[in-house]
Amino acid sequence: MAKRLTFFIIVGLVLGLIVGWGLHLAIDDGTPSSAATLTKIAGYFSILTTLFLRLIKMIIAPLVFSTLVVGIAHMGDTGALGRVGLRAVGWFLSASLLSLTLGLILVNLFQPGVGLNLPLPPVTATSGVDQAAFDIAKFVTHVVPASMIDAMAQNEILQIVIFSLFVGVAITAVGEKAAPLVKATEALAAVMLQITNYVMRFAPIAVFAAVTSTLAERGPGVIGDLGYFMLTFYIGLATLWAMLIGFGFLFIGKRMGLLVRYIREPLLLAFTTASSEAAYPRTLEALDRFGVPPKISSFVLPLGYSFNLDGSMIYMTFASLFIAQAYGIDLSLGQMVIMLLVLMVTSKGIAGVPRASLVVIAATLPLFKIPEAGLLLILAVDHFLDMGRSATNVIGNAVAASVVARWEGTLDPIEPVDVEPPHAPSRGVA
Template identity: 75%
Template sequence: MAKRLTFYILIGLLLGIVLGLVLNGWLDDGTPAAAARLKAIAGYFSIGTTVFLRLIKMIIAPLVFATLVSGIAQMGDTSALGRVGARAIGWFLGASLLSLGLGLVLVNMLRPGVGINLPLPPVTADAGVATAGFSLDKFITHIVPASMVDAMATNEILQIVVFSVFVGVAITAVGEKAQPLVRGIDGLVAVMLRITDYVMRFAPVAVFCAVTATLAERGAGVIGQLAFFMGSFYLALVILWGILLGIGFLFIGGRIRALVRYIREPLLVAFTTASSEAAYPRMLEALDRFGVPPRIASFVLPLGYSFNLDGSMIYMTFASLFIAQAYGIAIPLGTQIAMLLFLMISSKGIAGVPRASLVVIAAVLPVFKIPESGLLLILAIDHFLDMGRTATNVVGNAVASAVIAKWEGGLDPAEPAEIAVAAVPAPPHGAPDSFRDIGG
């Protein structure tokens, strides 16, 4: 059962915490040799996490392509596609401004950086985080794939979305002649969802390895050093969750509580692995069971992974102003609003970039005369912060998918939240009979 897999993931999380802290307490005597040993041990444990994430990356490109093309084909006309796309982008922009603005308000209220009093570093100092590649012209041209094979090989989700939209629209325009291709793509969806089931059985081991590696190398002390900043940020995430779910309640009513129950497994996977990609396949299945038509989820979710990173957004303003506070740099409100708008624009190119939030922050800090080397203050705990913001990204995209489905004619009847892990996932609502035959 899916419920059993969630239980195993929690067990993996708890065992990873215990073993990681035990290894750190046993081997860490404060010497460079001990630190090297712990880093080596963490590297061995990280093998499990790396293998799991590679398995996820293996299925992401064909899964996004197949589900998106199938969903567009089911829409039946390009006007519906344009309407869904416009509503999705409008929601994403609103959610991004909300997240950035909330981060700005809360960091000014809580002031977690005040009192740290870091000395201003030399002008030439930097945090060692690459900042190249964040310009509007590069981002716009990068959206269009030069090669679909290259886009799939590198898991460029936004490029795969663009190509899939072209394929789906062309299938709709061709009509009856393209039906054999549609049936083949529906079959590919069923196969990829079955592979997803196989891959997800490895999730508890991956979670155990990820947590063990992190705590073994860094210990609990790294959390205590910046506990107030971490606590303030997680409080901000809780408030953002409440706002997002509250807005969702306005549109879909009491079913918003059920939505949280349906997405708990992908949410837990995202939190423990700090990877949105790891949660993507299960998110598609969870939203389908909840009642979001696959034609909506398969289109909105990939777009959300590029444009609707609510957790990353709130982190950018929170962390940027925290660093300014730590250096004792006073930033006027007008400049803070300008920073918010600057982050709003520059963050739209971060999908698929490792530690993307840090890269954007590193690019933005010098613009507003904040020392870039201040990033070193939060690098040590960034993994723990990334866990929270990744889970928040999942919640934001789940709410967006449900609301847009409501706008597009309503949610389908819900299926049971817990399904057999070994079973073939239920075919999308409204899928052709051929899809159901393949799934059976």
């Protein structure tokens, strides 16, 4: 099933490219009416993608809660929990710093915005991105859920993680009395993974619809307009992949070479849907089959989705400095380092924020007197860039979970790559 699903996702991607491009060529004649028609057609196709992403969101909250609670319960003591948490956060911070620094270096090396010489926009011009979605004080207080029901309803991953931590630690403290609750939660995790298998059968259709919708509405021209910027950014992503996998080799050894094979399906799913969240359930299963104990993957992965978005990190420095270059604004090395540090801090509050990377960039640009309206330069191609960012977020978190498992000395024997994924973690949720 895993191999077949990957094949059908690729088929959906190719068909989406053909159909979307064909619709755009057939209908677009440069008039407002044809543009409106393409927008309407794209809207119909996007319904399928939206339905699939809603199905994914439907299972994320109970899946995160159940696997995380059981994982903590089976760690046995709070000391082990604290040790795993510190190691995970240490890796997250290091990976974020690496991603931001790499973006800063490569944008200065390739200089994709140099030569555009765009006139500075009016001071009143804005990008249309809601900066109010990010506020550091609001983020800090928002970490703790006022209601677990509301946190699950809103799919607030970080809040779910906090509540699950309390429940898992309390189960450990109570001991044998909580055994029935652990069994019930293990059963819930197994049921949610079974539902995941049902939902994933719709993935190829969602991929086809997403690609068709984007190309039909915008056409291939939008890629050509900022082609050099996109090319250099994807070179940056490829470099980041190589570095993350390389660091993984240092800790895990030759076995690290198998990891990409195990997570190829969630990688492809994240790329084609431009959503790392869509790949979460399959990433959890792939890590289990790779040998990461569920008690570690179910703890590290949700934290990573809040604090370890490597693809988003590299994009923030890359896009911010690209906009500065496009307007001919020179930043000193000191200013760029300060920007990196600002993004390092502010980016930790982006979990659950729509168009999170753009929101943080919009909030950061004015600090360096870079026109916020410059975001309009990249909005047209942001979807295509988000595809790469989402896939990078997946591989970053997969590497993080695998390395933490190795540090804990608990990597289990690997399972065959091309077999039907288990309906529940194969070694038990423990």
